[in-house]
Amino acid sequence: MSTNILVVYKKNHEKVHDQSISKVQQVLAEADEVSFSMRAREAVSRADFIGRDLVIVVGGDGTLTSICHNVDAETPVMGVNSHPRRDDPEGSLGFFMDSTVDSFAQDLQCTLEGKAIINTLPRLQATITSTSGNVIKTDPALNDLLVANTHQYAPSKYRLQCGGVDEKQQSSGLLFSTWLGQGAWISYVAELSSLKADKRDADSHYFCVSRELASGQCAMAWTNEATIITSDMHRGYAVPDGWDEYHFNRGASIKVALDGPTLSLLTFNRQLG
Structure with missing residues (x-):
């Protein structure tokens, strides 16, 4: 059965961020038994989250905290830091974003195989x-x-x-x-x-x-x-x-x-x- 994924990203028109979004999209397009939709944070609605098996947020912590309001307790969320601070002092710390563009393919496979660490966070x-x-x-x-x-x-x-x-x-x-x-x-x-x-x-x-x-x-x-x-x-x-x-x-x-x-x-x- 295909895994139904929603990818939400922040549109800020920075080159490094746009490249990260393109890379995530490419990896998903090449993945087996995966269907996905891409939505800009500014255009996403609650209906976009219904029936999803996984939500992937591309950006920084602020992007994730603004998006996860729409996510229920049953749907796992994966954060991908599009501009890690470890690579650039101007980048995002990404406390909640444990995946990066470089590790995304491996982390996605880990997720699809049920091997990711699940953190159940109170709100x-x-x-x-x-x-x-x-x-x-x-x-x-x-x-x-x-x-x-x-x-x-x-x-x-x-x-x-x-x-x-x-x-x-x-x-x-x-x-x-x-x-x-x-x-x-x-x-x-x-x-x-x-x-x-x-x-x-x-x-x-x-x-x-x-x-x-x-x-x-x-x-x-x-x-x-x-x-x-x-x-x-x-x-x-x-x-x-x-x-x-x-x-x-x-x-x-x-x-x-x-x-x-x-x-x-x-x-x-x-x-x-």
């Missing part, structure tokens, strides 16, 4: 309940999720409940992060080492940081309990992985937890964690 998700009772779930976040005032010049005001904490806060917003996301945006916001987080809890715990509280301090937590936020903002939003925005008004309730659908990310040289 954050926010559930927004409006004052009229409408419920909206955000896309799942692999790295981080922001809850804040849409006007960045205005403070974020809310009631925060998590575990034994129940208090009103005024800050520049709440930033949540998975264990693997701690090397991304949140690393520039807070010094997380004081929390003594244990990676053995990565499947159940997440980071929560109240940014720039009115007191001038920064409140942090490493928790496995849901965080409940009650908005005291005229207009706020939840933003998973810096991508789509989900808006809410004053009085809305936002629950953030590590209960989004997991992501099955394939690697070939190492287990993530």
Whole structure:
């Protein structure tokens, strides 16, 4: 039976990136029992992912995090770094992109033979309940999720409940992060080492940081309990992985937890964690 593959890539018109896309396409065209479709990230839709046996993302970490919102827990994802930093200081670090153009043919064969390493990664998700009772779930976040005032010049005001904490806060917003996301945006916001987080809890715990509280301090937590936020903002939003925005008004309730659908990310040289 043919393996049905979707290839998603970022269009940036850089020569090295275009060459990588062409090479991936060539390898797939020459592979046995493989059918595939190529889609630019800017043109892809949720329907493109339905019925796929494998999703291949060509680009960097940002390309993957913006695409994997569309991928369910059952469909494996393979990341191909189109411009590795090890070859060029201007390239992408590619933490989630364990394959490269040079190793792609071998890694694809490894995947088709069921020999790739499967990393089951937890994802954050926010559930927004409006004052009229409408419920909206955000896309799942692999790295981080922001809850804040849409006007960045205005403070974020809310009631925060998590575990034994129940208090009103005024800050520049709440930033949540998975264990693997701690090397991304949140690393520039807070010094997380004081929390003594244990990676053995990565499947159940997440980071929560109240940014720039009115007191001038920064409140942090490493928790496995849901965080409940009650908005005291005229207009706020939840933003998973810096991508789509989900808006809410004053009085809305936002629950953030590590209960989004997991992501099955394939690697070939190492287990993530």
